[in-house]
Amino acid sequence: MSNIVLQVEDLHTSFFTRMGEVKAVDGVSFFVREGETLGIVGESGCGKTVTGLSILRLLPEPGGQIVGGKIIMEGKNLLELSKKHMRAYRGKMISMILQDPMTSLNPVYPVGDQIGESVRLHQDLPENMVEAEVISALRLLRIPAPEIRMKEYPFQLSGGMRQRAVGAIAMSCRPHLLIADEPTTALDATIQAQYIALFEDIQAKTNVAIIFITHDFGVISRICDRVGVMYAGKIVETAPTRDIFKAPKHPYTSALIHSVPRLDRKDDRLYSIEGQPPSLLFLPAGCRFCPRCTVALDICKEQEPPEVKISENHSVSCWRVK
Amino acid sequence: MAEVLLEALDLVKHYPVTRGLLQRTIGWVRAIDGVSFNIERGKTLSIVGESGAGKTTIAKQILLMESLTSGKIFFEGKDLYKFSNAELKKNYRPKVQSVQQNPWSSMNPRMRVRDIVGEPLFVNTKLLKKDVYKKVGELLDQVGILTDGMNRYPHEFSGGQRQRIAVARALALHPSLLVLDEPVSALDVSIRAQIMNLLKDLQAQYNLSYIVIAHNLATVRYMSHSVAIMYLGQLVEYGDTEEFFERPLHPYTRALISASQLTLPEDAEAGSKQIILTGEMPSPLNPPPGCRFHTRCSEAGDKCSKEIPEMRTVGKQQVKCHHYS
Numbered sequence: 301m302s303n304i305v306l307q308v309e310d311l312h313t314s315f316f317t318r319m320g321e322v323k324a325v326d327g328v329s330f331f332v333r334e335g336e337t338l339g340i341v342g343e344s345g346c347g348k349t350v351t352g353l354s355i356l357r358l359l360p361e362p363g364g365q366i367v368g369g370k371i372i373m374e375g376k377n378l379l380e381l382s383k384k385h386m387r388a389y390r391g392k393m394i395s396m397i398l399q400d401p402m403t404s405l406n407p408v409y410p411v412g413d414q415i416g417e418s419v420r421l422h423q424d425l426p427e428n429m430v431e432a433e434v435i436s437a438l439r440l441l442r443i444p445a446p447e448i449r450m451k452e453y454p455f456q457l458s459g460g461m462r463q464r465a466v467g468a469i470a471m472s473c474r475p476h477l478l479i480a481d482e483p484t485t486a487l488d489a490t491i492q493a494q495y496i497a498l499f500e501d502i503q504a505k506t507n508v509a510i511i512f513i514t515h516d517f518g519v520i521s522r523i524c525d526r527v528g529v530m531y532a533g534k535i536v537e538t539a540p541t542r543d544i545f546k547a548p549k550h551p552y553t554s555a556l557i558h559s560v561p562r563l564d565r566k567d568d569r570l571y572s573i574e575g576q577p578p579s580l581l582f583l584p585a586g587c588r589f590c591p592r593c594t595v596a597l598d599i600c601k602e603q604e605p606p607e608v609k610i611s612e613n614h615s616v617s618c619w620r621v622k
Numbered sequence: 623m624a625e626v627l628l629e630a631l632d633l634v635k636h637y638p639v640t641r642g643l644l645q646r647t648i649g650w651v652r653a654i655d656g657v658s659f660n661i662e663r664g665k666t667l668s669i670v671g672e673s674g675a676g677k678t679t680i681a682k683q684i685l686l687m688e689s690l691t692s693g694k695i696f697f698e699g700k701d702l703y704k705f706s707n708a709e710l711k712k713n714y715r716p717k718v719q720s721v722q723q724n725p726w727s728s729m730n731p732r733m734r735v736r737d738i739v740g741e742p743l744f745v746n747t748k749l750l751k752k753d754v755y756k757k758v759g760e761l762l763d764q765v766g767i768l769t770d771g772m773n774r775y776p777h778e779f780s781g782g783q784r785q786r787i788a789v790a791r792a793l794a795l796h797p798s799l800l801v802l803d804e805p806v807s808a809l810d811v812s813i814r815a816q817i818m819n820l821l822k823d824l825q826a827q828y829n830l831s832y833i834v835i836a837h838n839l840a841t842v843r844y845m846s847h848s849v850a851i852m853y854l855g856q857l858v859e860y861g862d863t864e865e866f867f868e869r870p871l872h873p874y875t876r877a878l879i880s881a882s883q884l885t886l887p888e889d890a891e892a893g894s895k896q897i898i899l900t901g902e903m904p905s906p907l908n909p910p911p912g913c914r915f916h917t918r919c920s921e922a923g924d925k926c927s928k929e930i931p932e933m934r935t936v937g938k939q940q941v942k943c944h945h946y947s
Contacts, residue, residue: 343810458902459673488672488837490899493881497898515811518840521884522896545884559815561844563867563883570844572815576780 302334305509311369322580324350326533337510339524346530352479392422395470399482401462405454411465412450422473437472460491481513532588539614549616624662633657633693653679655855666832668842671852677835719792723804725784729776736772742794761790782813803835839882854914861939871941
């Protein structure tokens with residue numbers, strides 16, 4: 301087994317609002333190994349993006365706060381680092397790709413300058429070497445004619461190329477961990493397939509660990525080795541990708557998979573989960589999925605289910621699973 | 623054979639590109655370039671394509687939000703462009719309604735739900751206010767919104783509920799055709815299924831026809847009876863949904879299906895390899911000669927870059943590709 305790059309233990313992140321405490325992430329634990337892709341899948345508002353931002357300690361302030369847990373990388377708890385120390389990690393050890401490339405790139409600088417910024421900041425290189433490093437980052441992302449492209453502004457690039465430029469910034473310092481937050485959602489289907497294939501290739505070359513945050517099971521099935529399913533601030537099931545699709549154990553996971561229409565067969569009626577996710581301000585007592593669950597027991601209303609390990613890599617939080 | 627409700631014949635829409643103080647036209651964006659299809663009563667046609675393929679332009683033409691460069695649209699057998707404005711307002715516009723992609727921007731945040739859903743009735747009928755609100759209550763009930771929600775504002779509803787309200791508004795005038803522009807893509811996975819099921823139920827109940835604009839094939843097989851695939855302003859494949867998914871003909875269609883499918887580890891081991899297209903869709907300002915897809919096609923030959931392929935009928939499908947000549 302390869303080394304564990306990042307270990308998150310019992311992470312709690314809350315937003316303090318006038319209405320009260322919003323527990324966006326409420327006791328999440330997972331780890332990622334070198335060269336592995338962990339998918340985090342869930343609906344909007346389930347806390348998947350906040351989990352990613354918490355790892356980088358980039359929560360919106362004021363309001364967002366990590367209230368408990370540990371994030372361990374190279375034996376150090378990132379939550380105990382000073383702000384200055386943490387900056388050295390961002391971009392160098394851990395980097396992030398956001399959903400919309402048009403808002404994550406600065407429109408008034410050429411893309412080459414923006415890639416160069418992280419190179420200059422994190423690598424002790426003489427100025428004349430920076431350009432070579434920028435070009436190699438663009439090459440890694442298979443951007444054609446990198447010498448020309450690096451001088452172009454974001455508006456001159458197509459959506460797919462822009463997202464590659466963002467990828468080049470993220471990969472420019474050869475990070476150990478890449479957090480990709482819905483990087484393909486804004487892209488077209490065929491461009492999305494290109495982007496995913498590109499990242500598989502980059503991972504094989506650089507052995508980077510990837511946390512892939514998405515709501516799309518199609519993307520999960522293609523790139524992830526393991527998947528964590530999030531619901532209302534908690535991971536309800538973690539399993540290897542194949543098991544998630546073949547033998548989902550949590551009722552939410554299986555309902556979610558069944559509610560995605562299939563291309564390879566004709567569905568007469570789509571399975572749908574009634575209701576909607578609970579407000580994080582007023583969480584139900586007991587299991588959070590209980591109000592929408594079709595197989596809920598009496599105990600589900602009263603107590604939160606503990607996490608049960610059903611095999612080495614597969615754990616579920618559900619009272620039905622023993 | 624069901625009755626044809628709407629027929630589009632050789633639709634062309636070119637937008638001028640202007641430059642300078644005098645707005646000199648320097649070129650044309652060929653948003654749609656010779657598209658024909660028809661919609662039967664009570665059936666669903668999905669128009670699928672990537673961004674920039676011209677899907678939304680088609681929707682705009684059908685809703686008569688813009689005038690065509692050339693082409694004809696027949697509604698219930700009558701040529702739309704021969705209708706006077708008064709006739710359109712009476713006989714066409716109420717019958718063709720739309721639901722937009724983003725339920726956060728398709729409603730006026732300052733209006734109450736009863737006025738949003740009731741607006742088509744206020745504009746098009748002479749009903750009294752209390753009768754309109756009574757009707758609104760019935761409409762909301764049909765789409766699964768509690769009737770007391772009609773006094774609230776849109777921001778008090780979730781995305782799925784707002785989309786239900788948008789559907790209620792579209793149904794207010796008893797239309798025969800709904801143009802659904804990406805009706806579920808802004809919604810969460812578990813909510814999408816609810817809305818798709820609702821749309822199917824309403825279709826069965828009122829014998830509605832739908833035009834669904836989609837970029838995601840996953841919803842298409844479930845929702846539609848026929849599919850039209852667009853690439854760079856033209857249809858490349860058009861036909862019956864089941865045939866289409868069982869035997870996709872055009873190389874672009876095959877790539878699109880492959881890109882949208884779940885790929886499990888065992889599929890990969892069994893050797894089913896994903897088709898990954900190189901490059902991106904060219905600009906509609908300057909489409910490539912010959913077949914418009916040839917720049918990205920792995921099967922392109924000499925002929926493809928020179929001659930424009932004709933739409934040919936193969937079985938129950940129509941396909942625009944030299945490989946089927």
